[in-house]
Amino acid sequence: MTTAKGTGKGGSRRSAASGRRVRIATWNINSVRIRLEPLGRFVREWKPDILCLQETKVVDPDFPLDAVRSLGFAHHAVRGQKSYNGVAIFSRLPLASPAFEDWCDKGDCRHLSVELPGGVELHNFYVPAGGDIPDPDANPKFDHKLRFVDQMRDWFARRRDSRPRILLGDLNIAPLETDVWSHKQLLKVVSHTPVEVEKLGRMMEAHDWVDAVREVIPPEEKLYSWWSYRSPDWDMADKGRRLDHIWVTPGLKGAIRGAEVARAVRGFEMASDHAPVLVDLELPA
Amino acid sequence: MTTAKGTGKGGSRRSAASGRRVRIATWNINSVRIRLEPLGRFVREWKPDILCLQETKVVDPDFPLDAVRSLGFAHHAVRGQKSYNGVAIFSRLPLASPAFEDWCDKGDCRHLSVELPGGVELHNFYVPAGGDIPDPDANPKFDHKLRFVDQMRDWFARRRDSRPRILLGDLNIAPLETDVWSHKQLLKVVSHTPVEVEKLGRMMEAHDWVDAVREVIPPEEKLYSWWSYRSPDWDMADKGRRLDHIWVTPGLKGAIRGAEVARAVRGFEMASDHAPVLVDLELPA
DNA sequence: GGCCGATCCG
DNA sequence: CGGATCGGCC
Numbered sequence: 001m002t003t004a005k006g007t008g009k010g011g012s013r014r015s016a017a018s019g020r021r022v023r024i025a026t027w028n029i030n031s032v033r034i035r036l037e038p039l040g041r042f043v044r045e046w047k048p049d050i051l052c053l054q055e056t057k058v059v060d061p062d063f064p065l066d067a068v069r070s071l072g073f074a075h076h077a078v079r080g081q082k083s084y085n086g087v088a089i090f091s092r093l094p095l096a097s098p099a100f101e102d103w104c105d106k107g108d109c110r111h112l113s114v115e116l117p118g119g120v121e122l123h124n125f126y127v128p129a130g131g132d133i134p135d136p137d138a139n140p141k142f143d144h145k146l147r148f149v150d151q152m153r154d155w156f157a158r159r160r161d162s163r164p165r166i167l168l169g170d171l172n173i174a175p176l177e178t179d180v181w182s183h184k185q186l187l188k189v190v191s192h193t194p195v196e197v198e199k200l201g202r203m204m205e206a207h208d209w210v211d212a213v214r215e216v217i218p219p220e221e222k223l224y225s226w227w228s229y230r231s232p233d234w235d236m237a238d239k240g241r242r243l244d245h246i247w248v249t250p251g252l253k254g255a256i257r258g259a260e261v262a263r264a265v266r267g268f269e270m271a272s273d274h275a276p277v278l279v280d281l282e283l284p285a
Numbered sequence: 286m287t288t289a290k291g292t293g294k295g296g297s298r299r300s301a302a303s304g305r306r307v308r309i310a311t312w313n314i315n316s317v318r319i320r321l322e323p324l325g326r327f328v329r330e331w332k333p334d335i336l337c338l339q340e341t342k343v344v345d346p347d348f349p350l351d352a353v354r355s356l357g358f359a360h361h362a363v364r365g366q367k368s369y370n371g372v373a374i375f376s377r378l379p380l381a382s383p384a385f386e387d388w389c390d391k392g393d394c395r396h397l398s399v400e401l402p403g404g405v406e407l408h409n410f411y412v413p414a415g416g417d418i419p420d421p422d423a424n425p426k427f428d429h430k431l432r433f434v435d436q437m438r439d440w441f442a443r444r445r446d447s448r449p450r451i452l453l454g455d456l457n458i459a460p461l462e463t464d465v466w467s468h469k470q471l472l473k474v475v476s477h478t479p480v481e482v483e484k485l486g487r488m489m490e491a492h493d494w495v496d497a498v499r500e501v502i503p504p505e506e507k508l509y510s511w512w513s514y515r516s517p518d519w520d521m522a523d524k525g526r527r528l529d530h531i532w533v534t535p536g537l538k539g540a541i542r543g544a545e546v547a548r549a550v551r552g553f554e555m556a557s558d559h560a561p562v563l564v565d566l567e568l569p570a
Numbered sequence: 571g572g573c574c575g576a577t578c579c580g
Numbered sequence: 581c582g583g584a585t586c587g588g589c590c
Contacts, residue, residue, distance in 0.1 A: 030590085031573055055590085057574065083574050084589070129590055141589090172590095229571035229590090273572080273590080315580080316583055340580085342584065368584050369579070414580055426579095457580095514580090514581035558580080558582085 019282040020117070021257065022093065024050045026124070026244055027265075028170040028226075028274035032056040032088070036067050038268040042276060043071040046262055049092045050116070054126035054170045056086035063088070079112045087112040087124050087169070101155065103148050110148075118164075118284040120252070125152070125169035134193045142190060145172065149199045156207035164284065167209060168246040170274065173200045176214070178222050179242035191241055209247040212279045216259035225261050226274045235267060244277045255282040304567040305402075306542065307378065309335045311409070311529055312550075313455040313511075313559035317341040317373070321352050323553040327561060328356040331547055334377045335401070339411035339455045341371035348373070364397045372397040372409050372454070386440065388433050395433075403449075403569040405537070410437070410454035419478045427475060430457065434484045441492035449569065452494060453531040455559065458485045461499070463507050464527035476526055494532040497564045501544035510546050511559045520552060529562045540567040 025048035029035050032053060043051065051073065056063065058080045069076065073090035077098040080086035086109050089095065096115040103111060110126040128148055131141030156167075173196045177183035186192035203209070217223055224240025231237050248256070257280040266275040310333035314320050317338060328336065336358065341348065343365045354361065358375035362383040365371035371394050374380065381400040388396060395411040413433055416426030441452075458481045462468035471477040488494070502508055509525025516522050533541070542565040551560040 034573070055573095131589090229573095231571090319583070340583090416579090514583090516581090 019285045021280060022049045022283050023278060023280050025276045025278045026052045026168040026246060027276035028054040028244060028272060030055050030272040033058055033064055035270060035272060036064060038270055040071055041268060042265050046278060048278060051090040052124040052168055053088040056080050056088050057083060058086060077112055077114050079109045081109045085109045085126055087126055089114055089124055093117050103151050104144060120283060121163060121165040123167045125171060127172045129172050130190045132190060134188060134190045146199060149203055153203040153206045160207060164252050165249045170243055171245050172243050174241040174243055175200050176219055178219060181239040191243060208250050210250060210253045212246045212248045212256050213259040213277060215256050223261060225277050227266055229273050244274055246277055246279045257282055304570045306565060307334045307568050308563060308565050310561045310563045311337045311453040311531055312561035313339040313529060313557060315340050315557040318343055318349055320555060320557060321349060323555055325356055326553060327550050331563060333563060336375040337409040337453055338373040341365050341373050342368060343371055362397055362399050364394045366394045370394045370411055372411055374399050374409055378402050388436050389429060405568060406448060406450040408452045410456060412457045414457050415475045417475060419473060419475050431484060434488055438488040438491045445492060449537050450534045455528055456530050457528050459526040459528055460485050461504055463504060466524040476528060493535050495535060495538045497531045497533045497541050498544040498562060500541050508546060510562050512551055514558050529559060531562055531564045537566060542567055
């Protein structure tokens, strides 16, 4: 528990409102096959009801479905490719209407959406990292990233309606100054450059997205979800970035009951370089 | 303990003769860096005084010297290269005059010799495996193997003197019918072809070598030191081959006190595909 | 620093 | 099957 309104590691779930209390987690797992042990440990200890993964790095026929299913997820949707990217959604609640878009027409598996009970649309994203050089002319990966975010903005702008939606995943952008260990030193580092942050802001505005995690954990507070493998002593040095996000549409803002970055997971044996991010929502019944 | 005259896993060392009782082990460890745990376990349980390794697969500056030294070996000589081959000798007794030959002038690290107290010369070899096709014209690796053994024969033939010597290592040839799980099925399989077996025999004759292990374990008995990784259930199937050997010059024949293949080591976690081979010798004081 | 796949080698 | 290396990617 890191916040007053935290999600509570396996805590009680008393509900003050009328809906159904649901814990949603997003985690860039950096290869699901090699990470089954820490995944099991995370699920057993944090007990998410819905688990969204990125960078599964496995084609669908090779996905370790049984292992993940046996953690208590009766429902799932997966969408993977060889070597890179790959997204998946596991759920204790029924999932409907799995769908995806091929952003930038590259054939990448970077998006997967499902419908939750109560008509809530959930979108799981893995936004391109963008390479090293923050110049779209010199670096096609950065160009790809910017176009990807623009397309997301347009796509959701065209769907401004009253439908409750959740957008989450590894967006590979840390928007706030408190989302990085040093705003000044990262201004020219891909993930925190002004052009990326601005485009992410436009995307949020285009659909009135609410940053659910920052509704709970004040924007003044430092908060990270990723620490490089290259940093030895990542915990002490704490040179992190908040690249993983959970957003909700305005109608769900009042449903937020807690949020947390499961930082301890970054310290597990065989850890991913990302920590899971969680929110508790009181979903419409 | 597998034989009446076995070496005794950590047993007592009462000496009937005047010399110094020394336990010598040879093991193709198939990467020393990845095998430090089974190596430690083997050394703690079998307590060899001299440990000869092959296929260490590491250049000298990267050799995990401290880890192996801390198992009780105050003296050592190593000779490694990148990726392939590599030999090493560790010892509780002082080692003198490290030396080597570049057999077949390929720059391979396949040989290392030292002098033990009492003037005994110890030669640690990693003979080329020889590829798949047992035809020196069609397969340059097989040609290399045959020339390597020929050069060993000539080299030791030129040194027929009264000096006590030990030759050991992964010779990659199983000479006896009882050294393979099926003599008939392996006659055309590299490691047991007549041409290899004959060349190994000539090498033995050229220096009057005595097969120390077979002095203890009768040649009629099946005995293997290697089981392929590809065979699942290697222990049950037992499709092994005796590729690892310990030979001594005639003057040391009477010094042999025991011999053993540490087959259990092949069943360790993270096992090499070879098991260590050991002899106990009563070395001249 | 670490994961993936490809390639070489036993 | 399982070492080692290398280049791509993060």
